[in-house]
Amino acid sequence: MITKIIPIDDAQKCAPQLSEAGEIIKAGGLAAFPTETVYGLGGDALNPASSRKIYEAKGRPSDNPLIVHIADMEALPAIVKDVPETANKLAEAFWPGPLTMILEKSDLVPKETTGGLDTVAVRMPSDAVALAFIRAAGGYVAAPSANRSGRPSPTRAEYVAQDLDGRIEMILDGGDATLGLESTIVDLTVEPPAILRPGFITGEMLRQKLGCVEEDRTLFCGDTGQAPKAPGMKYRHYAPAGELIVVRGEAEAVTAYINGELARGRQDNKRTGIIAADETIGNYRADVARSVGKRADAAAAAKGLYRILREFDDEGVDLIYSESFEGAGVSQAVMNRLLKAAGHKVINV
Numbered sequence: 001m002i003t004k005i006i007p008i009d010d011a012q013k014c015a016p017q018l019s020e021a022g023e024i025i026k027a028g029g030l031a032a033f034p035t036e037t038v039y040g041l042g043g044d045a046l047n048p049a050s051s052r053k054i055y056e057a058k059g060r061p062s063d064n065p066l067i068v069h070i071a072d073m074e075a076l077p078a079i080v081k082d083v084p085e086t087a088n089k090l091a092e093a094f095w096p097g098p099l100t101m102i103l104e105k106s107d108l109v110p111k112e113t114t115g116g117l118d119t120v121a122v123r124m125p126s127d128a129v130a131l132a133f134i135r136a137a138g139g140y141v142a143a144p145s146a147n148r149s150g151r152p153s154p155t156r157a158e159y160v161a162q163d164l165d166g167r168i169e170m171i172l173d174g175g176d177a178t179l180g181l182e183s184t185i186v187d188l189t190v191e192p193p194a195i196l197r198p199g200f201i202t203g204e205m206l207r208q209k210l211g212c213v214e215e216d217r218t219l220f221c222g223d224t225g226q227a228p229k230a231p232g233m234k235y236r237h238y239a240p241a242g243e244l245i246v247v248r249g250e251a252e253a254v255t256a257y258i259n260g261e262l263a264r265g266r267q268d269n270k271r272t273g274i275i276a277a278d279e280t281i282g283n284y285r286a287d288v289a290r291s292v293g294k295r296a297d298a299a300a301a302a303k304g305l306y307r308i309l310r311e312f313d314d315e316g317v318d319l320i321y322s323e324s325f326e327g328a329g330v331s332q333a334v335m336n337r338l339l340k341a342a343g344h345k346v347i348n349v
């Protein structure tokens with residue numbers, strides 16, 4: 001299959017291209033599209049054959065459910081059993097935007113889309129191209145992140161092409177994703193509601209609207225002995241090809257420890273990498289050095305993390321050390337993804 005890559009600078013000016021992409025979805029095909037978080041691999045959420053194709057193109061286990069993307073609040077009631085008050089409150093505050101809600105599904109949503117579950121994940125993205133594409137596609141687009149299973153989520157069309165060229169009909173190129181990490185997932189089918197994946201809509205923001213909201217401890221620690229509640233969170237995602245190790249502790253001790261390990265890696269003929277902040281990146285000796293930006297700027301780290309992980313792969317790096325970027329708010333999402341990419345390999349110095 002030849003994958004068409006179509007640049008879209010402006011949703012309004014590119015209406016004909018978006019309508020062509022919409023026709024692909026309606027006919028049961030697949031098209032990748034930009035969202036404000038990461039690129040999605042879209043198919044018709046109400047067509048079981050489309051969902052099967054998505055799993056196949058990604059190489060993803062089919063027990064890992066897909067998020068249904070909608071463009072209008074009027075589209076919600078048809079795909080869920082009922083719209084709880086909690087969902088209305090969150091939609092009013094955070095939709096369109098980087099928040100996914102888990103709700104009881106209606107019969108309209110095939111089990112192929114929900115990985116066999118009776119619940120469905122729903123999100124209304126804020127990206128203008130995403131919204132126009134969803135409408136052109138008939139209103140219900142199932143979309144996981146548009147990477148091959150196990151690779152970091154793609155934040156630009158070029159990365160989608162690296163993973164899926166020849167496997168899908170079209171890629172809509174809307175430039176770099178503005179946020180860079182996947183949406184927050186909140187489960188509204190449990191009491192109290194529970195965060196299954198941290199993101200830009202933080203626990204604090206959700207608590208302001210709903211009162212009590214639980215955070216799944218497996219998201220931040222690898223060794224709780226519990227299974228994560230979002231099926232996808234149990235897989236080793238976001239992983240670079242090289243070994244990645246996160247080092248925690250006082251800044252000077254971290255630098256000394258990492259430089260020692262990098263030197264040892266070089267002796268073993270490994271190609272080495274370092275992930276640090278602007279303030280400290282100059283203190284390390286590695287073959288490939290990447291800064292996530294200023295230490296206090298969690299949004300910059302979120303935006304750049306997946307690009308950096310892919311660049312280590314492009315550079316053929318075998319051994320990567322990373323500083324830790326702990327903090328409140330968006331930092332939690334950054335650390336959640338970084339620890340997952342590291343397979344929870346953490347050294348405390």
Ligand code: TXA
Pocket residue numbers: 035037038039040041064065066067100102114117119120121123125143144145146181182183185196229230231232233
């Ligand atoms: O920002 C995002 O959410 C991006 C863009 C494209 O919208 N999408 C995305 O989809 O990250 P994906 O498939 O890569 O991640 C979806 C996550 C998986 O971990 C999956 O297990 C979980 O959502 N999920 C989906 N439906 C669920 C359900 N019914 N119950 C629990 N978890 C669910």
Ligand code: MG
Pocket residue numbers: 144145153
């Ligand atoms: Mg994903």
